[in-house]
Amino acid sequence: MLGAIARKIFGSANDREVKALQATVEQVNALEPEIEKLSDDELRARTGWLRERLSKGETLQDIIPDAFATVREASRRVRGERHYDVQILGGLVLTSGKIAEMKTGEGKTLVSTLPVYLNAIEGKGVHVVTVNDYLARRDAEWMGQVYGFLGLSVGVIMHGMTDDQRRAAYACDVTYATNNELGFDYLRDNMKFRLEDMVQRPFNFAIVDEVDSILIDEARTPLIISGPAEDSSELYRAIDVLIPKLGDDDYEKDEKARAVTLTEDGTENAERLLGEMGILTEGTLYDVANVHLVHHVNQALRAHKLFQRDTDYIVKDDKVVIIDEFTGRMMEGRRYSDGLHQALEAKEKVKIQNENQTLASITFQNFFRLYPTLAGMTGTAMTEAEEFEEIYKLQVIEIPTHRPIARKDADDEIYRTAREKWVAIAELLDDCHKRGQPALVGTVSIEKSEILSDLLKERKVPHEVLNAKQHEREAFIVAQAGAPGAITIATNMAGRGTDIKLGGNVEMRADLELTNIEDEAKRAEGIERIKAEVKADQQKVLDAGGLFVIGTERHESRRVDNQLRGRSGRQGDPGGSKFFLSLEDDLMRIFGSERMDGMLQKLGLKEGEAIYHPWINKALEKAQQKVEARNFDIRKNVLKFDDVMNDQRKVIYEQRRDLMQAKHVAEDVADMRAEVVENLVIKYCPEKVYPEQWEAASLHEECTRLFGLDLPVTDWVKEEGIDVEVMRERIEKAVESKMAAKVANYGADIMRQVEKSLLLQLLDQNWKEHLLALDHLRQGIGLRAYGQRDPLNEFKREAFNLFEEMLVTLRERVTQMLSHVELQSAPRPEDLEPRRSQQEMHENHPEPEAMGGGSGDSATVQSRAASGNVDPNNPATWGRVARNAACPCGSGKKYKHCHGQLS
Known part of the structure; x- marks a missing residue:
């Protein structure tokens, strides 16, 4: 107060x-x-x-x-x-x-x-x-x-x-x-x-x-930018056949968390079916050798039970195309990660694209x-x-509005069933059309747009449907949504960009009606005619009450509901809005509709009747706040984990830029060699340990592996007065002599180019492997909470350790490659400038829950990598077949147990 x-x-x-x-x-x-x-x-x-x-x-x-x-x-x-x-x-x-x-x-x-x-x-x-x-x-x-x-x-x-x-x-x-x-x-x-x-x-x-x-x-x-991993399309197809055979008791679905998991009975049932199909040949589903199958089964289960065609995605041109949850648009070129997109492709019987591995990622x-x-x-x-x-x-x-808002926002109408709600909306739209009042209807999915469209067709009410399937006509449909009596059904109105002008849009009509008129005088005459018609239509619409906006259900975010409402009453125009709800709507059903249903029955609600009650509105607002809070937590959680990666990303990207700017990287490479030598000596020749107790044989092997040098390490150890420092100096001198000989042999310029090219390539390769390791760490880190440990702190600690290990591995690989590299002839500059084909990279903006977990290690999945037409009777057409994949002959056995048996 x-x-x-x-x-x-x-x-x-x-x-x-x-x-x-x-x-x-x-x-x-x-x-x-x-x-x-x-x-x-x-x-x-x-x-x-x-x-x-x-x-x-x-x-x-x-x-x-x-x-x-x-x-x-x-x-x-x-x-x-x-x-x-x-x-x-x-x-x-x-x-x-x-x-x-x-x-x-x-x-x-x-x-x-x-x-x-x-x-x-x-x-x-x-x-x-x-x-x-x-x-x-x-x-x-x-x-x-x-x-x-x-x-x-x-x-x-x-x-x-x-x-x-x-x-x-x-x-x-x-x-x-x-x-x-x-x-x-x-x-x-x-x-x-x-x-x-x-x-x-x-x-x-x-x-x-x-x-x-x-x-x-x-x-x-x-x-996420990702590159192709090994093909496992046959396994996706095989496991897709299994899911419809599972019963309702075989899995538990949590729509609030967008998660679905197998029950104990479901796991046993899946193991039996996989055994019959020849995919699970030994042990249980959760044996170490079969963990990759758990991942495939889980993703196939999600694809069938959580994702709906024409709501979450559409099938177009033999491809599964994601529909943006917030704008209702097709997201061409975007794919769900972690094998989920492949599972959807198998479900819809379209061509399965290769799985991908993360090459680079960042949060918005x-x-x-x-x-x-x-x-x-x-x-x-x-x-x-x-x-x-x-x-x-x-x-x-x-910012205050230019003119006061004249829109009238009516209370929500709530029905017990979706059928009653759709009938009520259709009746209102019929009335709006007859009175000449334009109406805009917002739906949450293509499927629901088409339910309403069918009802209006039965009543012979002319209307337009705007969703991902009418993507190309979007601007025209939205621009003409303010014409007298126009009925427009739109799947999500967020970010449409085009304003709905009462009476219609002069520019859009001119583009459409005067396209073929080249004579300037006739064109100008046509534009004046359209302007006069639009002005007359605008007055008709104003007299009818302006644009009427109808929401067919509440979105999980109040903000999206407000975006739909905001389409009406622009620049002080009159207008109205109303939301129609039913207890079968997703938001109402997931968040306590049983309690609401009992409340409506006590209030004596009959079929076809709607209720307006502050209790219902209050409960609905709380449900939206719950979802908004949960989504905020998801975003904060994604950011907390990405902040850990972000510090590492900054270091790597800054390092790459410095390397590219440098004329040569000879000093960096020399420092790496020195560190590798020092680490080897520390590991196999510990201080305060007698030389005869040093691991001379292991040190000799490592010198051969990393530097390509056969050094008399075992003889050096026997010398009197030998110590750690002398050992390090001798190895370092031998390594530097070898590298100096290479420079003399190939020329300093060529070696400088080779060093820079290899360093950048190996840095990228190690970073890619590090990202994969972090992906796997992120998937399982939530389980640490069961041991009373904070998953975020555990992730920070382990991610730091992995980063340190990556740098050690990088130094060793660079040193090893440069020590062993042999050039047959002087390379061309373009040979030393690696290029990644854009076709080999995919852009992913994955579905949120795909980031949070999922069982198994998708990188262990292997299957046939051959492409083209495969003849089951002709092994010559099979290409290279992974040993754990189904045999292309159609026997149902694994390749290693069939045509791939080692003789």
Whole structure:
């Protein structure tokens, strides 16, 4: 109560922040009359003038009013859009490295031009981050007109571009890209072998559009670049046949945790079935030799029992394509990790792609922390303000709307069954269509979009369906969703980018209807006709009550519900919203629907009737808060573990860059040799131990293995007065003599190239193996909690030990390779510059639960590696077959027990 009184007197912290920025807004407005008088050339010249001021010692803060006033005028002339005062406010918030919460339709895309121009003047590059390729391309085209007018270059990063195209785009003053493309380019850059092959510049300033979607929703899982491991597709197919044979009592499913596990009976049943199929030939499923089968069975079980076609993924062009949980879009080129994607491919009977091994990974949290200044904008951030502050140190500022919101948000309608709910929605949509009121319906899956679509078809209500299957027509469908009586069913509306304008969209209609008209006069006449029609339609829609938004169930995050609601009532337009729920909805069913069902029956709810009750709304809000809290914990947990890897990643990436910048690495390699020698001597010739007790034979063997030298170590040990230091010096001298001879033989330049190339290759190889070891450590570390030990502390300790071991192994491998390397002829420079084929690498942004565990070691799975058509009767067509794989002849036996038997 006291807090409320204080806020009334002094205003909230947000109000005070906004009020403090008003003075700068007034400075920008005061410059407008003067700047309006400038010619186009004079306005354009202000960019050079502002750069000159910066070069003379002024800061970005000093030139804000002039820069903002320049952009406002350029936008008015080029785009016909003048920034409102609240948009100037939003630009100031972004400039200060904070998050601006601006309601849908307030023109966030235009707001971003202000801080982008200001920061781009320095020439260090500005990144504008969007949620999909379409928005990156569209925003670059729209806002690029303003930047181009003011003399700035604009680039856009799209999926499938070459390195040269990417390098050119990153070299621009302003670069538009998706979060995934930026992250993957960063990882790929740190796998390159030459500085000139890298595409990104050092990071400077980034603005993240739909910041809640990118930094929160997608931050539950890391970005992973992986390369192919051995083929095990036959095993996936074989085990996929087993899952439908299991009964309901053979597994337990926890939908809250998105987990499914075999019961004891289920394990026995699976062992029996695997035995009958000839896959499990000896022992139980959990014997050491069969652990890889547990992994395959678990992933197949998840694919069948937790993942639904047309909800979590779709099948297109003989491929399983992931559907983004938050935007409803297809995620082309993305794959679930840890064998889950292969299990889904086996389930859907499409071609199974090879499993992958991690080559590089990073979380979005750690990636976006690399930017010296980060800002963001969205319509819904306040509910997650605590997380933005804790994880990213970003403050959320709510910007007032240009006009008061006129939308009416109705209470939720709750039905007992989904069928009753769908019927009620269909009736309301029928009524909206007849009255000429446009309606937008948000669904959570393709399947549910199609249920509603079928109901509307029965009632002969015309409508459009927007989901991953209509990806190409997305912008047009959304733009026309405000036409009189238009009914649009959309799967998730987060980050759609295109505004719904009441009456329809003139530009979209012109593109569609006037495409084939080349005569300029006729085209202009057509545009005027469309404008008049849209204006008349707009009045019809306003009279009917504006856009009506219908939610078909509550999302697990209140923020996503607010994003859907925010589609209506933009820029002060009238509108309405209502959510229809049933006890069979996922959120209601998983979080205590039995209690709610009993409550509704006591309240006397009959079939077809809905209830509005504060108890129900309260219970629902608590359910959403539970899920939000759990997802926050998942993200924090991912970050805690990735922070451990991040410290190691920074060291390795910094080391790689230093190696690439260096002219040669002779000193580094010499230091490595010296350390290897010292470690060998310490290991086999301990101090304070008599020489006759040293392990001379082992030391001799290691010298032969690592250095290719047959040294008389056993004779040296017998010498009187020999000590550890003398032994070390003799071995080191012998090794250095051999390397000096190599340099003399092949030439210093050639050896310097060989050293650098080998060092980079072996560093990458060891880092890749280290990542695999960390993946396996991460999967099983949670079990340490049963021993009353903190899994995170255990992970930190063991990850550090693994890193130390990796460095020791690296030194040994580099020394061994260089000691044994023989060059038949002078190598060409390109032979010493390894290249990774882009086709060999895959980009993964895995499903969250796939990161948390899973049993077994997927790297131990082996199967047939041959490709092409296989004739069971012709062993010549089988290629190389792994010994534990099913025999290609079709006998059902393992290859080693059939055609692969050793005679």
